Amino acid sequence: MTAPSIIAGRTRSAHMRRExxxxxxxxxxxxxxxxxxxxxxxxxxxxxxGSKWTLLGGNQGLNGVDNFxxxxxxxxxxxxxxxxxxxxxxxxxxxxxxxxxxxxLVQEARxxxxxxxxxxxxxxxxxxxxxxxxxxxxxxxxxxPINKVLADLGLMxxxxxxxxxxxxxxxxxxxxxxxxxxxxxxxxxxxGLQGIPQDVYEAARIDGxxxxxxFTQVTLPLLKPTIAMTMIMSITGSLLAFxxxxxxxxxxxxxxxxxxxxxxxxxxxxxxxxxxxxAALSVLVLLALVVINxxxxxxxxxxxxxxK
Amino acid sequence: xxxxxxxxxxxxxxxALTACGGETPAEDPTEGATNGAEVSPExxxxxxxxxxxxxxxxxxxxxxxxxxxxxxxxxxxILEILPNDDVEGKVGGAIQTDTLPDILAGDVxxxxxxVEQGVFTDITDHxxxxxxxxxxQGHIDAGTIDGRMHTLPFVTDISVMVWNKDLYEExxxxxxxxxxxxxxxxxxxxxxxxxxxxxxxGSYLAGQSGGALVFTLFPMMWASGxxxxxxxxxxxxxxxxxxxxxxxxxxxxxxxSNGLGAGSKEETGATWTAPFQEGNIGVMQYPYxxxxxxxxxxxxxxxxxxxxxVDGNQSTFLGGDALGISRSSxxxxxxxxxxxxxxxDEAQQTVFADNDxxxxxxxxxxxxxxxxxxxxxxxxxxxxxxxxxxxxxxxxAFNAAGSNWQLLIQDAVWGDGSQVDTLNEEIxxxxxx
Numbered sequence: 001m002t003a004p005s006i007i008a009g010r011t012r013s014a015h016m017r018r019e020x021x022x023x024x025x026x027x028x029x030x031x032x033x034x035x036x037x038x039x040x041x042x043x044x045x046x047x048x049x050g051s052k053w054t055l056l057g058g059n060q061g062l063n064g065v066d067n068f069x070x071x072x073x074x075x076x077x078x079x080x081x082x083x084x085x086x087x088x089x090x091x092x093x094x095x096x097x098x099x100x101x102x103x104x105l106v107q108e109a110r111x112x113x114x115x116x117x118x119x120x121x122x123x124x125x126x127x128x129x130x131x132x133x134x135x136x137x138x139x140x141x142x143x144x145p146i147n148k149v150l151a152d153l154g155l156m157x158x159x160x161x162x163x164x165x166x167x168x169x170x171x172x173x174x175x176x177x178x179x180x181x182x183x184x185x186x187x188x189x190x191x192g193l194q195g196i197p198q199d200v201y202e203a204a205r206i207d208g209x210x211x212x213x214x215f216t217q218v219t220l221p222l223l224k225p226t227i228a229m230t231m232i233m234s235i236t237g238s239l240l241a242f243x244x245x246x247x248x249x250x251x252x253x254x255x256x257x258x259x260x261x262x263x264x265x266x267x268x269x270x271x272x273x274x275x276x277x278x279a280a281l282s283v284l285v286l287l288a289l290v291v292i293n294x295x296x297x298x299x300x301x302x303x304x305x306x307x308k
Numbered sequence: 309x310x311x312x313x314x315x316x317x318x319x320x321x322x323x324a325l326t327a328c329g330g331e332t333p334a335e336d337p338t339e340g341a342t343n344g345a346e347v348s349p350e351x352x353x354x355x356x357x358x359x360x361x362x363x364x365x366x367x368x369x370x371x372x373x374x375x376x377x378x379x380x381x382x383x384x385x386i387l388e389i390l391p392n393d394d395v396e397g398k399v400g401g402a403i404q405t406d407t408l409p410d411i412l413a414g415d416v417x418x419x420x421x422x423v424e425q426g427v428f429t430d431i432t433d434h435x436x437x438x439x440x441x442x443x444x445q446g447h448i449d450a451g452t453i454d455g456r457m458h459t460l461p462f463v464t465d466i467s468v469m470v471w472n473k474d475l476y477e478e479x480x481x482x483x484x485x486x487x488x489x490x491x492x493x494x495x496x497x498x499x500x501x502x503x504x505x506x507x508x509x510g511s512y513l514a515g516q517s518g519g520a521l522v523f524t525l526f527p528m529m530w531a532s533g534x535x536x537x538x539x540x541x542x543x544x545x546x547x548x549x550x551x552x553x554x555x556x557x558x559x560x561x562x563x564x565s566n567g568l569g570a571g572s573k574e575e576t577g578a579t580w581t582a583p584f585q586e587g588n589i590g591v592m593q594y595p596y597x598x599x600x601x602x603x604x605x606x607x608x609x610x611x612x613x614x615x616x617x618v619d620g621n622q623s624t625f626l627g628g629d630a631l632g633i634s635r636s637s638x639x640x641x642x643x644x645x646x647x648x649x650x651x652x653d654e655a656q657q658t659v660f661a662d663n664d665x666x667x668x669x670x671x672x673x674x675x676x677x678x679x680x681x682x683x684x685x686x687x688x689x690x691x692x693x694x695x696x697x698x699x700x701x702x703x704x705a706f707n708a709a710g711s712n713w714q715l716l717i718q719d720a721v722w723g724d725g726s727q728v729d730t731l732n733e734e735i736x737x738x739x740x741x
Binding site: 054055056057058141142157159160161163164250251252253254255258266268269270271272273 | 396397399400403404421422425426427507516570571573574576579703704708709710711714715718
């Protein structure tokens with residue numbers, strides 16, 4: 001009577017052990033990669049942020065919270081945080097509706113849509129640094145065509161540089177970023193749109209809903225997880241903006257387009273040449289991003305449940 | 309395995325001994341270098357491959373030097389040219405990974421910080437074997453900390469005042485007579501501006517390049533008897549009466565139509581020498597290494613003079629690159645062979661003087677330019693009045709994009725000048741570390 005159940009129990013536990021071992025075997029490569037490429041650098045940055053560690057002098061031992069107090073005492077920090085937030089708000093507010101609009105425009109299979117989709121998506125295949133160099137040339141008063149066009153329209157002086165004024169530099173960069181990312185976000189939004197089942201739209205049509213009503217009451221609510229994702233990507237990406245400003249403005253004119261990450265770069269390689277301070281600011285940015293993303297996810301009502 | 313490597317080492321050692329003709333005592337060269345007991349004045353020339361870094365603006369001079377050395381020596385120097393903006397990042401990365409080259413040349417204003425951070429090997433004993441008094445001092449002082457010397461002059465780049473003689477003639481000025489005071493500079497620039505020619509301006513200033521602004525404006529302050537850097541490079545004095553008089557002259561130009569060339573205010577230094585080269589600027593300060601190349605290539609005549617102060621006199625910025633042996637070099641004696649050769653009068657003559665470039669040896673400066681252009685002699689004559697600013701945090705206070713010095717000039721020349729005193733304090737705070 002008892003023997004079979006013992007055997008069954010034993011085989012079951014042996015089976016479970018084997019399954020667990022297989023599970024670990026599958027998980028180990030990813031864990032190792034994560035540990036090496038993700039956790040190790042973070043640990044290193046945290047150690048760096050607590051050390052006197054200069055670019056040319058190397059690690060000179062722990063120094064407590066010195067780096068953090070030096071970073072927080074820098075008047076440039078507040079300016080750069082303010083500018084980064086302004087830039088993030090501008091790009092997100094401009095980019096998200098454009099991406100949604102483009103996605104709605106090209107979602108249905110019409111004749112020219114494939115060409116249109118490809119055309120909008122092509123800029124995304126360009127690296128952001130290469131795109132910045134391209135726009136640097138376009139904006140150049142010496143070789144670029146844009147100056148001449150704007151000068152002919154009477155909007156600016158032929159010889160002065162678009163990137164020479166704070167507002168000019170900001171809008172020139174926003175324009176580049178919208179051009180570069182609109183297609184990418186359009187694609188993400190399109191996938192979201194195609195995930196909405198057709199029968200909901202049919203039901204709405206039968207109920208006699210107008211196009212606008214269908215859009216606001218059916219499309220938008222069902223698109224919420226996608227919008228949440230693109231918003232988080234856009235906001236996080238803009239908060240971490242670096243390449244476009246490094247190439248186009250170097251933070252100028254007169255520090256008016258200094259983003260937080262550009263400030264980290266400057267601490268490390270230009271002004272302070274202090275890796276400790278750069279690491280301290282990186283840690284602060286990391287913490288801020290975690291908090292901002294958590295708030296966003298919560299505000300958008302995205303939880304684990306909805307993902308499944 | 310082991311015997312073979314010992315044999316190889318012995319063979320290499322005997323080769324090395326034959327190569328240097330028994331001149332050097334057969335001791336471990338690295339030991340000799342560290343305790344300084346056995347320093348040979350000429351170093352070792354045994355066919356070692358030496359690596360060297362320098363920056364792009366001085367590529368031509370660096371190539372001349374390295375080619376001349378490689379052609380006459382067993383040692384071979386492999387030169388790598390770094391983009392100007394990437395130098396410090398690259399050096400920093402190399403320090404973290406212990407991959408510095410044997411010989412490292414750097415912008416002289418960055419040298420004090422590099423020395424303080426221990427980038428270079430102490431070569432006081434080596435340098436003492438040279439006739440140091442015959443060398444331009446600025447680049448040696450920049451690498452001296454607590455009496456220990458680390459660097460020698462590599463390429464000297466000085467700033468001079470240049471003017472476009474053709475435009476001067478059109479404006480009714482004496483084309484042979486450049487400005488001898490800041491006041492004359494202003495008058496002459498305004499005269500050219502008054503021509504009202506399309507695209508032509510009186511003068512030009514690289515408004516957003518702290519480095520170029522130091523290179524052009526510090527000599528005006530020195531010639532006026534001011535010390536823009538005080539207390540061993542820990543205090544700024546760029547809000548003095550004379551400094552303000554200089555800013556006022558530029559402010560007047562900025563408010564004159566065609567006074568300062570278009571784009572002056574936004575110029576980040578990438579193209580600040582171009583407008584004069586294109587014949588569109590009346591009078592401005594200019595790097596001498598760049599102007600020698602223009603004498604035969606542009607279709608207008610160029611005048612050269614020292615940079616004047618408020619009441620006359622003249623001065624120049626002894627810029628360019630200083631040269632040292634990196635701290636991780638295992639070929640100190642071989643690297644020293646290159647450096648000591650470069651300091652010799654023959655090398656200074658063939659590498660620099662014969663190419664109309666500025667030599668670092670005072671005797672070559674005096675005697676080596678017999679066949680040179682008259683304007684080269686005028687430029688060389690300013691060197692004895694020239695200076696190199698030495699401050700550990702110079703780069704952050706002055707050169708870095710968006711530095712307080714840049715903001716100060718922006719306010720003084722294109723603004724109302726109300727923040728000059730406060731920004732001077734800020735610069736002092738940065739210099740103090």
